[in-house]
Amino acid sequence: MTIFQFPQDFRWGTATASYQIEGAAQEGGRGVSIWDTFARTPGKVFNGDNGDVACDSYHRYEEDIELMKKLGINTYRFSIAWPRIIPDGDGEINREGLDFYHRFVDKLLEAGIEPFCTLYHWDLPQTLEDIGGWGNRRTVDAFVKYAEVIFKEFSGKINFWLTFNEPWCIAFLSNLLGIHAPGNKDLQTSINVAHGLLVAHGKAVQSFRRLGTTGQIGIAPNVCWAEPYSKSPEDRAACDRAIALNTDWFLDPIYKGSYPQFMVDWFEKAGATVPIQEGDMEIISQPIDLLGINYYTMGINRFNPEAGALQSEEVDMGLIKTDIGWPVESRGLYEFMHYLQKYGNVDVYITENGACINDDLENGKINDDRRIAYYEQHLAQIHRIINDGINLKGYMAWSLMDNFEWAEGYRMRFGLVHVDYRSLVRTPKESFYWYQNVIKNNWLETRI
Numbered sequence: 001m002t003i004f005q006f007p008q009d010f011r012w013g014t015a016t017a018s019y020q021i022e023g024a025a026q027e028g029g030r031g032v033s034i035w036d037t038f039a040r041t042p043g044k045v046f047n048g049d050n051g052d053v054a055c056d057s058y059h060r061y062e063e064d065i066e067l068m069k070k071l072g073i074n075t076y077r078f079s080i081a082w083p084r085i086i087p088d089g090d091g092e093i094n095r096e097g098l099d100f101y102h103r104f105v106d107k108l109l110e111a112g113i114e115p116f117c118t119l120y121h122w123d124l125p126q127t128l129e130d131i132g133g134w135g136n137r138r139t140v141d142a143f144v145k146y147a148e149v150i151f152k153e154f155s156g157k158i159n160f161w162l163t164f165n166e167p168w169c170i171a172f173l174s175n176l177l178g179i180h181a182p183g184n185k186d187l188q189t190s191i192n193v194a195h196g197l198l199v200a201h202g203k204a205v206q207s208f209r210r211l212g213t214t215g216q217i218g219i220a221p222n223v224c225w226a227e228p229y230s231k232s233p234e235d236r237a238a239c240d241r242a243i244a245l246n247t248d249w250f251l252d253p254i255y256k257g258s259y260p261q262f263m264v265d266w267f268e269k270a271g272a273t274v275p276i277q278e279g280d281m282e283i284i285s286q287p288i289d290l291l292g293i294n295y296y297t298m299g300i301n302r303f304n305p306e307a308g309a310l311q312s313e314e315v316d317m318g319l320i321k322t323d324i325g326w327p328v329e330s331r332g333l334y335e336f337m338h339y340l341q342k343y344g345n346v347d348v349y350i351t352e353n354g355a356c357i358n359d360d361l362e363n364g365k366i367n368d369d370r371r372i373a374y375y376e377q378h379l380a381q382i383h384r385i386i387n388d389g390i391n392l393k394g395y396m397a398w399s400l401m402d403n404f405e406w407a408e409g410y411r412m413r414f415g416l417v418h419v420d421y422r423s424l425v426r427t428p429k430e431s432f433y434w435y436q437n438v439i440k441n442n443w444l445e446t447r448i
């Protein structure tokens, strides 16, 4: 047995997102989001599932906060639904939406739990998608207006802020691969979306500073760590492209004020260019205070000219997989965190990490040993990373509870708490009690 002690001020938390847990999709003055539309498009979401009810956290948030208190977390990452705040995207403010989040945040603070707020976790008002979404500068300006409303309302209550969750998913999963909302499949569109959200990020950070909003602000990319299948330069280059599109494509503009040239050249060969306007890169590269990093898995990649826009293909190496098919390999987190040091030893929070394990109730318990094993491996890597002197300040498990897993609907379960979607009864899994013990001790006890 080995004991890994964590720093005294290390933040322990869990994460969720508005569309995935709230439900109440037609309540409280909420407007329509692109995920309401996408989920109602036949064939887009497994079983035709949607977020109309989800975990009903809009009505059950006090019960959820009781679970957080029982778990012992000191930090809770959630997202605000833009369509609850400005239902038609850039028009009237919906006071009822603001009041809901005030009640929620007040309850969190009362419970001694730090709110960690994501402004945009994919639920774009449909009216803005109808005018071209993030590729239209009107959407960028509407986001800044929305962000300023939130900054003014919650400054002093919220002190940890993220502008965007997983920009690669927003731009490329959703507009090149078409797997997430709005489901476009066009390279130029996806590059326009990536650039639009980066400009929106920079403008929101400028507003955050100008308004004197309390706390720290950043962004949360999701990691694609890839290592080459062979020693060939082509396989190495295929890995570089895969890593860069999730990370460098967004963090180079933010930290360096320019896109990674090798990727710009790569896309220009495919006929796509970045729609940079005068002053954009200065706006995008506003200094930020923290980074959220979302890590799930890593890949072994090789060059394949037929493998999509990046010509980079993941090879199945026969590793243990979670029930969503992602290899369990925590080593990529360690390697990535050292890769990230090229931007400096910036303050980092793991804002998502977890396993899709679809164990169900058996005699009133969920014995999700595989999820415990996943967390044990990944927290051991977190300890190594901290020991190497990297400023990793906190960890938020994805997710507090089972919820709407986008195109996979409700069949894929990432929660520490099981949700019965008929009764909405929450049942802590064995992994909940395991994580509760880690938090209580502030140390990890591994079985090796």
Ligand SMILES: CCOCCOc1ccc(-c2cn(C[C@@H]3NC[C@@H](O)[C@H]3O)nn2)cc1
Binding pocket: 017, 020, 165, 166, 173, 177, 179, 222, 294, 296, 352, 398, 404, 405, 406
């Ligand atoms: C066949 C081709 O496939 C291409 C990759 O397709 C995907 C799909 C999904 C993901 C994905 C899902 N998640 C978990 C979420 N993170 C944010 C939070 O809302 C969680 O629900 N992270 N990444 C990545 C890649």
